[in-house]
Amino acid sequence: MSDNNGTAVTVTPMTERHEPYRAPEANISKVHDAICGSHYSVVFEAAHQASKFAIEANSSQVDTATRLGHLVDMTECLEIALTHVGQWKAAMSHRLHVEDERNSGSGF
Numbered sequence: 001m002s003d004n005n006g007t008a009v010t011v012t013p014m015t016e017r018h019e020p021y022r023a024p025e026a027n028i029s030k031v032h033d034a035i036c037g038s039h040y041s042v043v044f045e046a047a048h049q050a051s052k053f054a055i056e057a058n059s060s061q062v063d064t065a066t067r068l069g070h071l072v073d074m075t076e077c078l079e080i081a082l083t084h085v086g087q088w089k090a091a092m093s094h095r096l097h098v099e100d101e102r103n104s105g106s107g108f
Contacts, residue, residue, distance in 0.1 A: 032095045039088035043081045050077035 053074035057067045 028098075032091065035091050036088060036095075039084045039091065042084040043088065046077045046081035046084070050074045050081065053077060 053070045056062070057070035057074060059067070062070075
């Protein structure tokens with residue numbers, strides 16, 4: 001009996017309701033692909049622009065100071081490209097590590 005109003009309290013058992021497992025709609029592979037695609041775009045464009053500066057630096061139609069300026073710009077483009085190559089390599093190494101962990105069954 002309940003102490004609050006003198007009437008019996010009936011507790012009905014709750015039925016357990018389990019939803020079946022649903023795989024997440026998120027996909028880490030899409031993130032990895034976006035990262036690698038971005039690095040590819042930067043590397044490709046930087047190398048392409050560097051090649052244009054190399055052509056200009058090789059031209060005998062412009063003075064030496066201008067040619068040197070083109071070489072400096074080419075170097076900057078190549079440095080950017082190499083920086084992104086390193087980041088791209090690190091991203092791919094991480095992706096390989098994650099896939100190895102997932103395939104070995106010891107992680108995640």
